[in-house]
Amino acid sequence: MFQVNNFTVRMKKFIKVNSSVLSIIFSFFALAPLIAQTENGNIWSDKNRLAFGNHLFCEKDYLRAIDEFQCVLIKNWNDTLQFKIATSYFRMKHYDKAFNEFEKFTPNSSMYLQSENEKFRTLFLSxxxxxxxxxxxxxxxxxxxxxxxxxxxxxxxxxxxxxxxxxxxxxxxxxxxxxxxxxxxxxxxxxxPPYKNPTIAAILSIIPGLGKIYADEIGDGITSFVLTGLFTYLAINKFQNNQQTSAWIYTGLSAFFYSGNIYGSYTATQNYNAGIKFNFENEVKIFVNDRNQFLPTPKFLCD
Amino acid sequence: MSKKIVILFISFSSIFPIKAQKLNNQKFFADSLFASENYFDAITEYKRLQFFSKKNGKYFESNFKIALSYKAGGKYDNAIKYFNLAKRDAKLLEDSIQIDLQIIRTNILRRTIPEALFLIEKFEVKNVGRIDTSLINYWTGWAYLVNDDWESASQEFSKIDKFHQLKMLSDSVFSAKYSVPLAKFISSVLPGSGQFYTGNYWSGVFSLAWNLFGGYLTINAFLTDRTFEGILMGSLIWARFYRGNLTNAEKFAIKENNKISNNAYKFLMEKYLGEKP
Missing domain, CATH: 1.25.40 (Serine Threonine Protein Phosphatase 5, Tetratricopeptide repeat)
Incomplete structure (x- = not known):
């Protein structure tokens, strides 16, 4: 008991004499984590830029995420980061830039296969x-x-x-x-392909409107038949009644409608073909895109 | 002993202000970008500030500034999203009112006028007695003005002041505009007159000439007992020119009205000094 009291008294005496020195030592230990904190607390450090970039990426603010990733990447190459930059461009539908970023992976890279897949996907979507x-x-x-x-x-x-x-x-x-x-x-x-032949349409148009009907434009075909028929009838009628001026006007009109009917049938068939090709390609694209281009889709933590 | 306590206090407290200091610096940086109208970077830095100051409750101001930056950059959907986030963190009633007004103004800019009018009505009901009604009239007027409804805009601005600059402008635009139904009606009575009314004289002359020609052919055919030919001429030639004349009268009236509106919008953008959405 005496020994303990003696120790306490001696310690108190020591502290009293050396209080300033002790304070400085204590301050040093207190400041040590502070120095570390300064490193971690530096919001412009690579680690923090990366964390912020990831946050932006998850928020779908890809343009800003790219800026952050690039600032980190410029100092240290990192496959994952490069992949995220490329993916950011891809998700913004900037396919050219995305392709160029995916192209930066070399066969030695651990993410080469994924990047290759993404390149194919990008090319398909573009x-x-x-x-x-x-x-x-x-x-x-x-x-x-x-x-x-x-x-x-x-x-x-x-x-x-x-x-x-x-x-x-x-x-x-x-x-x-x-x-x-x-x-x-x-x-x-x-x-x-169930295409229709424009030449056949033009030939069928010898009978006015038939070419249009062949090109699936039934209403136009009937109109064409009626108009050409009417003007031809009027022209013949005028010639028979010796009304030369009117007869020639109607002849001109019927010739105009007749040639228009042939040309119209030809172009209507071309339009028909373009339409069904467009629909077919659209169906194929929907089919492939529904299956994610048959390629595994990269998943990120926030997906 | 007291000396020791001070040193110890400084040692401990120095750990925390560093972070606060950095965040203050970051806020200052973001504010300076915002003030210099570098909105894209301002958004980034406010977002960075938010990210690193989590749980510090600094969301209101940064969200508000982000929203204003998005608004200034024409990204109205994002602006509204961030205004709503700012509103969530607003503690003062004035802030909340300010945000509501910004959302209304952004909707006016986004040209989602029914939404803007709905929000104005809601805002008015919510803040009865708290706000100056002229504020309501002013933004309602702007909503109508952007919606090309100059008559309603004039009515709203006149509630503020009978000689309000925007009321005068709305009145002048409204009176300068052509009546589309009138243009069509007079053209239906006398082909080409609708085009004359809107100042498109050549089109009016051609329209009148074609209709006279079509009418002559048709009437002449009927008078000479060529009934079938008369029907054909009437339906294929005259009717076609007559319908074209009506369509043209309407088209020109709309086109000229658009010109008048666009000139007014140009004035508002470039020369009007009052508050804009």
């Missing part, structure tokens, strides 16, 4: 089908024949270009069973 097909065919995975996703995307994109399709059974075999029927229909359409 409707650069031929370029996408060439890139798929040049990729190692395609030549190694070990990526069914790429084959599916490639085949589907061929429906949208003039590329020659493989045999039907081969074309369809790579797809899921539930997709085979619709792809079979697409294949048939592509091989034998």
């Amino acid at each position: 409707e650069n089908y031929s370029s996408m097909q060439n890139k798929i065919k040049n990729s190692k995975r395609y030549s190694g024949n070990n990526s069914i996703e790429l084959l599916r995307l490639l085949n589907s994109s061929m429906l949208l270009t003039n590329a020659e399709l493989p045999q039907k059974s081969k074309f369809i075999s790579i797809y899921e069973n539930e997709d085979k029927n619709i792809l079979s229909e697409f294949y048939n359409w592509k091989e034998n």
